[in-house]
Amino acid sequence: MTYQEIHDKLTSTSSWQQSYREIMLLGKQLPNLPNALKTEQAQVKGCESNVWLHVELDESQQHMLLVGDSDTRIVKGLLAIVLSLYNSKTPTQAAKIDAYQEFESLGLIKHLSPSRGNGIKAIVDRIQTIALQWV
Amino acid sequence: MTYQEIHDKLTSTSSWQQSYREIMLLGKQLPNLPNALKTEQAQVKGCESNVWLHVELDESQQHMLLVGDSDTRIVKGLLAIVLSLYNSKTPTQAAKIDAYQEFESLGLIKHLSPSRGNGIKAIVDRIQTIALQWV
Amino acid sequence: MSDIAQLRNDFVTLNQSIEGNPLVYLDSGATSQKPQVVINEINHFYSKNNANVHRGLHTLSERVTSQYEGVREKLAQFLGVFATELVWTSGATHSINLVASGLTNQLRYDDVILITALEHHANIVPWQQLAQRTGAKLKVIPVNDQGIICTNNVLAQIQKWQPKIFACTHASNTLGNILDVQVFIAQAKKIGATTIIDGAQAFLHLRPNLRQLDCDFYVLSAHKALGPTGLGILFGKYEQLNALPVYQTGGEMIETVTFDQTTFRQAPAKFEPGTPNISAVLGFGAAIDYLSNINFSAMHKYEQSLFKYLLEHLSAIKGVKLYGDLDNNIGTISFTFKSEHHYDLAMLLNSYGVAVRSGHHCTQPLMQALNLNGTIRVSLAFYNNHTDIDRFISALNNCIQLIEG
Amino acid sequence: MSDIAQLRNDFVTLNQSIEGNPLVYLDSGATSQKPQVVINEINHFYSKNNANVHRGLHTLSERVTSQYEGVREKLAQFLGVFATELVWTSGATHSINLVASGLTNQLRYDDVILITALEHHANIVPWQQLAQRTGAKLKVIPVNDQGIICTNNVLAQIQKWQPKIFACTHASNTLGNILDVQVFIAQAKKIGATTIIDGAQAFLHLRPNLRQLDCDFYVLSAHKALGPTGLGILFGKYEQLNALPVYQTGGEMIETVTFDQTTFRQAPAKFEPGTPNISAVLGFGAAIDYLSNINFSAMHKYEQSLFKYLLEHLSAIKGVKLYGDLDNNIGTISFTFKSEHHYDLAMLLNSYGVAVRSGHHCTQPLMQALNLNGTIRVSLAFYNNHTDIDRFISALNNCIQLIEG
């Protein structure tokens, strides 16, 4: 699903429960990461859930390739949103993305609060750091 | 001065300042203790002032003899009141004295609060303990 | 004496909406709500009497000092001990650290410190550190699959290990299990062990008489018992308490200071350097007054009936698995639903206004023993009611639908 | 920006009678009064948001955690440092103990810990204990008869003793002296000493930028700076801070716990076990906001003019003797009257509604150096006014008459 499609879906929900349903559906659509890729190195430390993230640069296309997984439905769905924001972008494009603002416009900003302990903030920070490195 | 005289004086004051004046006058009338008697053993530990107290039993008369001193005017005055309460009483009489109630009726109960750190409470407690020992 | 169900009205925090739903607060194990009298007392202190204690002769200071020491007396009475046996700390965690640090010189290489597998990290890590410092061994009484420790096993383990220190929770924060600490203490005393009981969870629900328990040390946190944050209590039998070396040092706990030498006051003062948490002590005083006005057996009966109602409804949901001792319980239950992650359940429950705790609850070793990565914990207090439980159960059913649908 | 003299209205505690007279609060060195916004914030926390922090996913917990960490950010900005460099403790005393304990392994036999003769017991006894543990020597920079330490002497003593640790107050609680700590720190750094500054008294009056001061550690107490009781701050440069070993242990400061081994989080979390003093942190946040709205130089000018007015009138009384540095001063003065006992003066002043502190002010070694058994201390804050001082002077004259008459 493209980010635009996600955006349209989420902004048309009318309750938290509906949002969560959509988020969890997004998570279900995100392929599971093979266990071999769930390395310690790939792990983004969050308090309550496990999150794994791989960020690579497609050398030929010069755009970013991201895959990830989580053991919780909601975080996996949020991760899917983040990945859709950054996947296939060039590092320069990625560095300009304001994930906070996007989450704000999706009505999901609370999930970026560090106190939610879900690691989404850490994920965004890690992607940004990597992207900047490649700019 | 007898306790009754003290009582009459103090209960006729109309302000704290007047009470303090009377208390300090009582203190002035209490003879200074010779330095030789200001022993560590005689010292009643209070936070802010030094107080020394000697309690003895007149064997022939079977009544209590108390002398004391303090390096502050107010505590010395309060000490004078305590001494007047207990001096020349038999241990049995002394044990029955309710110094708290007397201080209450003199309007001086606050000075017996342990947080005033003046040692008056400790003095009363020490006298009572000694008196009981002789009963 | 109050009608228990009416007491809820004293807790204004409960009267609010979360995400458009009435708040259902089922996280009292993390921290209790505060009755209005406690909030008022703090307010009153800061706006009428604010002054430091034990430091001034002036009226405000004298007034506050009397109140402050008065709370110590009041709590002593409530616990059945002497005021001189109570130290104000900043929390149960601080209290345990004070004792664990203070016992350093009483331990030798290979001595045993015995704890249970139910302990909160606060009652594990300080002992682990003490063991590392001294070469003592930390031994752990295990739980069964259900998370239960049986009394006979504890007695046998005390006999087997002959510990110098026996530290044990009065009730589990994760599972709610009430442990028969009085029996354990008696056994531990026979072999000369020093006993430390963690009453952080138990105090509010069980109101122990500490003299009767006969432990050497007992710790609790005010914030889990209707009181303010930042205040803990350490009870110690006077001789044992006073025998501990000073812990932190500074003002007010000293007798005399010169640059060559310092002499310290007697307990409890020697453990209370610096300006204490005055507002919290006064607030906790109001909490103790409030509790004193509640008939204990009525409260206990009410809490237990709520808990039974909760268990009935929770266990009726297919896929829910309960842990811990369901009979001897302070009103706290941990559960899982199928293989769902506790994070998802907690987040979804919150969208219905239900506040529960999820995760390992600062008891990672217990989670390892139960082979779990976490649970959902529901913890009750007397200000909860049957409607709370109905709302929770209905929300949980909705969450399950949302996840499975 | 506020008109300084108007700010007094925000402090309701000041608006009351003591023994039939208006309260004249001149004991801010012991603890400051609290503006209404701080009291309101505490109130609001307990009655609207009460929950534990860093422990729950539910809305209350999330809300409070954001606010709680937000205060750390806010204070970091106010002090000119990073939020990760600030540890919440239970008071300045706790902060100093944490550092003194943490530096144990960095000291060898015969190493020097250098302090000044002006220090509060809280900045003496922990170093004395550290010296005892390690065999290090405690050396003291003396004061002159007036209670003043001159900058050159400090620099010379640092040079002479080559201390491993230099601990010094930013301002004396007894005499009000402001020390030129920035210069001391630069000198101490040259010889590689670890520098700890006690800002308990200075913070409210001087608003230091800690990055500029460049000390390794700086400590303060919220209650002396418009905030609630039971909260202290420890600032440490990140590397030095994180290099200190854990102090107290328990929940939330750990990464993983097993019965065999525990791993700890990074600073500041590693120093914050257990439930923190949440209400105090939020209240202190309101205090920082309040202070931020006060123009510092206007406040400073106002405080200094009040202080000058006080000195003028006080020194005009025959028999009054003043101590300390009257020029570089936070607005605190210690005095004696002839050979009268401070106890009598303080009690009599109180009968006129005047609250001062009397005694040794937790600086017994300073008293010994000045050959005093105690003083009367008057300590000002920006919420005092000229009427306070007039009332104090008039009361003092009356007390003298009462004593001498």
Ligand SMILES: Cc1ncc(COP(=O)(O)O)c(C=O)c1O
């Ligand atoms: C200079 C100084 N340092 C340290 C302290 C100790 O502060 P607290 O009692 O808040 O821990 C004080 C308080 O009186 C002080 O004035």
Ligand SMILES: Cc1ncc(COP(=O)(O)O)c(C=O)c1O
């Ligand atoms: C059983 C138990 N012990 C100790 C603690 C630590 O209490 P505090 O965080 O108030 O120091 C807790 C708090 O969660 C607890 O539940």
